[in-house]
């Protein structure tokens with residue numbers, strides 16, 4: 216099987232503001248294949264979010280190559296990467312990042328504004344039903360529970376049938392029940408041939424992964440699935 | 442999973458415009474404030490244009506009315522003067538400079554002479570202040586054949602002024618060999634029309650006898666000018682040129698004097714005017730001062746309008762600049778508030794051009810809506826200032842579409858221009874920064 220996500224010797228340093236550079240990632244190589252569910256773990260500040268953003272093309276690495284579906288993100292323009300993301304990548308964040316002025320349904324539909332998704336309304340309807348949000352479809356997101364919010368975000372991430380799902384601590388703000396629901400969603404996605412890269416602190420969440428990548432001070436210390 | 446048909450009533454594929462509308466509905470205050478400032482700027486512009494136009498219309502109407510009044514007064518006055526001057530007969534007399542006026546006034550006789558050629562000179566000139574030139578000899582003498590004292594008056598047809606259409610003569614020519622006599626003369630001598638008589642050895646037939654006039658005319662004998670010159674030994678010489686002044690406005694006699702002095706040096710000009718003419722002149726002066734007042738009123742209104750325009754020319758741009766700054770800050774606030782949204786939209790795959798459109802589209806929208814609103818508010822404001830007709834005029838007048846187009850173009854330009862920098866900063870925002878925050 217060919218890798219959906221491939222990181223090769225990726226390094227990234229951030230400007231810390233006082234003239235010093237913080238080496239957030241240092242020579243990280245990683246491969247996530249279709250159907251793979253990979254968890255990234257590590258202490259706070261170890262570079263997990265940086266890794267995820269680089270994998271999604273939202274941050275450019277200082278060194279190394281990032282490719283999705285065999286296409287080198289570094290060779291694309293910023294607008295080209297946006298287009299590519301719209302068609303191939305889904306994101307889920309700890310803070311949900313729902314759009315406050317849109318209903319659940321319209322939040323789930325937003326990827327259809329960026330990409331051409333012919334069956335977007337039907338697919339949105341199906342995902343909303345799948346995540347148990349039917350009765351909330353037309354509610355403003357401010358009135359949702361945190362679990363409902365994250366399921367909405369997950370439905371939105373899946374609308375464009377991404378090859379790669381990138382999730383940054385999606386269960387960080389959720390109770391155990393809701394966290395279980397979201398993790399089940401990610402597992403389903405991987406089981407159906409999607410590639411998942413999950414950043415998490417949560418042991419239960421990491422336990423669902425096929426593989427865990429351990430980061431420490433931006434360097435990887437790969438460990439077997441636990 | 443069971444599908445309830447009513448759960449998803451609209452299967453619309455949402456687009457940028459759909460998102461924009463929903464954001465506007467969600468943050469009504471932000472949009473409302475921007476809308477308000479565009480409307481205010483447009484209302485101010487439209488209101489100013491309308492007020493200036495209303496002012497102009499009112500001034501024009503007022504002036505047209507006054508002009509009509511003055512013209513009417515002037516016309517009736519000219520008519521009156523024409524009637525009076527016509528009744529007067531010849532009221533301008535041009536005499537040699539050294540002619541003693543007492544001689545004329547007391548004795549009805551003239552002794553100083555000037556060349557007859559003067560009449561032709563005057564007729565060929567461009568003179569405009571007098572009409573109907575009449576060369577004359579006028580001598581008091583004792584009719585030797587009868588012993589009666591008479592004024593001998595030699596006259597001929599008028600000399601047409603060549604640069605003007607020939608006037609209808611005021612007096613008929615006395616034909617050669619004919620004599621016209623005054624009432625008193627006919628009484629004294631028992632002469633009747635058609636009688637033959639002799640004057641200074643020449644035969645005349647009495648052509649016409651004037652009715653009693655109660656003045657020197659009653660003792661006057663009119664004969665042909667050439668004959669009179671011959672009888673008095675004044676070949677090619679005359680005593681006076683009589684004329685009828687034109688009915689010009691103002692201090693006519695000095696204008697006439699000035700004009701004639703330039704053509705016939707060595708002459709004097711006197712005017713014979715009864716009280717009726719003085720009254721007409723007073724009215725003429727009244728008309729003149731009415732015209733002057735009108736001209737002053739016109740000048741005042743023009744000046745006032747100029748001041749208002751200058752004021753508007755300063756105020757309107759100030760308001761527009763103020764609106765632009767205000768909109769800029771509102772949009773900047775909106776962009777700040779939506780940092781996380783912009784970040785997630787970029788992560789979802791929105792291109793920066795779509796983010797730009799999301800903000801500039803909104804600016805475009807409040808530009809258009811603000812114009813509509815401002816136009817109505819401007820018209821209502823003008824109407825509430827008591828300029829109701831002007832308010833309607835605004836909508837009816839042929840310039841309304843031009844004003845609207847101007848306001849629309851300016852308002853959209855203002856909105857988009859003022860939102861440009863905030864929108865650009867939104868489009869260029871680094872999504873990673875906001876997505877890294879926890």
Ligand SMILES: Nc1ncnc2c1ncn2[C@@H]1O[C@H](COP(=O)(O)OP(=O)(O)OP(=O)(O)O)[C@@H](O)[C@H]1O
Pocket residue numbers: 229230231232237238239257258259260261262263264265266874877879
């Ligand atoms: N934009 C930035 N500017 C400066 N430093 C940054 C920036 N983003 C991240 N860093 C630094 O880079 C390092 C890695 O950050 P990162 O957010 O990737 O860590 P993390 O593993 O996700 O941490 P956490 O578990 O707390 O989310 C940290 O030391 C962080 O302070």
Ligand SMILES: [Mg+2]
Pocket residue numbers: 263264265383
């Ligand atoms: Mg993180």
